[in-house]
């Protein structure tokens with residue numbers, strides 16, 4: 001079954017998804033800790049302009065700062081970005097282990113959305129918050145690498161299908 005799929009693809013996916021998942025959990029932990037205690041200092045708070053908790057608790061840290069325009073800040077729909085990240089990496093890992101062609105197409109699409117989201121969040125980071133958030137930048141790198149992995153995978157699955165016909 002796995003014939004034709006590059007062997008590194010599965011390994012790369014597992015590593016990237018686990019990393020992204022752990023970083024998202026950590027971001028969620030920092031955000032919730034900081035919200036309940038303003039004096040909380042996270043490991044990734046290294047200075048005034050290198051502060052992750054400042055970024056996570058900003059208005060862009062929930063629903064990309066966009067959801068609250070439509071539903072209000074306190075709405076249950078306005079979840080932290082990291083919750084979306086947890087869902088995203090879980091899907092990427094779960095569906096990525098199946099050999100379904102349709103799943104592969106969905107993974108590529110979701111990956112493009114995450115890269116667009118990363119570019120958006122990166123520009124907020126640089127131009128609005130003026131902060132360097134290492135956890136954020138790491139997740140952008142993971143999202144780019146995951147897109148590359150997903151594109152490779154879709155191509156390989158397509159070639160397998162053509163050979164079978």
Ligand SMILES: C/C(=C\C[C@@]12O[C@]1(C)C(=O)c1ccccc1C2=O)CCC[C@H](C)CCC[C@H](C)CCCC(C)C
Nearest residue numbers: 024027055056060061081085088110114117121136139
């Ligand atoms: C920890 C993480 C992102 C980091 C961060 O978001 C954080 C936490 C944040 O508070 C923040 C504030 C201000 C500027 C930048 C930032 C961020 O950088 C994970 C998201 C990863 C990725 C950007 C998720 C993309 C999900 C897609 C929308 C998927 C859609 C597909 C669906 C079918 C599930």
